[in-house]
Amino acid sequence: MFGIRGRAEGIGNIFRQFLNKIQMTISTFQEADLVQLPALQPPDWGDLIPRFRFFIRSDFCSPIKISENGQLMAIGTNMYHTNSVWLACIVVHPAHRNKGLGKIITQELIKQIDRRRFPSIYLDATEFGYPVYRKLGFEIENCYSHFTREDALPPHTISPQIVPFEAQFRTQVYKIDSEISGENRAGILDDFLNSSMLYVTDDIVLGYYIPNWGDAPVIAIDDQAGIELMKLRFQTQDKAILPQENSLAIQFLIQNNFAEYRFSRRMFLGLKKEWMPEKIFNRVSGSLG
Known part of the structure; x- marks a missing residue:
C-alpha cells in the first residue's frame, strides 16, 4: 500500500x-x-x-x-x-x-x-449536495437507509464466537473488506484494526465490527456473523446506516425497534466498481461507503 x-x-x-x-x-x-x-x-x-x-x-x-x-x-x-x-x-x-x-x-x-x-471516484450525497454532484456527472449507484432506534433494545446474548482483534487475523480482515467493498482500503483500515471485534469460526474470520471508526462498521461475508456483530454493536449504538440491498439486516433493525428516518445516495464518477452491498451490515461512513 x-x-x-x-x-x-x-x-x-x-x-x-x-x-x-x-x-x-x-x-x-x-x-x-x-x-x-x-x-x-x-x-x-x-x-x-x-x-x-x-x-x-x-x-x-x-x-x-x-x-x-x-x-x-x-x-x-x-x-x-x-x-x-x-x-x-x-x-x-x-x-x-x-x-x-x-x-x-x-x-x-x-x-x-x-x-x-x-479511475473510480465515489461519494455519499446528501439532499444539499445531490443536485451539484449530478450536474458534475456523478451517477447514482444505490441508496443507504438511515435508521434510528425509537425504543429500548430487546435483550440479546452476545455470541462467544466474537473475539477481539489479533494480529494473526489481519490478512483475513483485509481480504473480507476488499471482497465486499470492491476496494483495497487496507491503508486506512489498518489505523483502526486494533480496536475491532471479529466473528471467528475455526480460525476463519467471517466478519468484523469497529466501534471507533466512522459510523462503526459491521462488514461480514457470512449473514449469521453479520447479525451477531449487529447485536454487539447495538449495545452502544442507537443509529444504523446500511445499503438498501441488505434486506436481512434491515428486517433485523425493524424487529429491534429501529425506524428509517432518511436516505442518502451513493454516487460514482468514472468506472463503476463491483462490490457486495448485501454484506454491509453497517457502513464505514459517508466518506468510505
Missing part, C-alpha cells in the same frame, strides 16, 4: 478569476483550521473535528478549504485507496451557501485526482 498526499496546486482559470474577484482562496486544510469547524457542522453529521484531524494526519487523505480573510467558507477532502478515491465531508458554511462553493470545491477535489491511476 502506498501513501498519497496530493495537495491543491491551483484551479482552472474560470474559478481562479472568480475566487480572486471575491478575495477567496483554495488551500490545504491545516491543524489551525480545526477550531473553525463547529461553525460549519451539519446538525445530523458526526463531529467534524476528529474527522479532519484524521484527514490532516493521514497519508491517504488530502483535505482542502475555501477561505476568505482566514475564515472557512467550504471544506472537503479526498480519501485515496489503491485505484479509487472517495470525496468526503464536503461542507459549505451556512452563511455562504448558494454561491457555487460546493461545486467549486468538488471540482477542485476531482482536479487533484490522477484519473488514469484512480
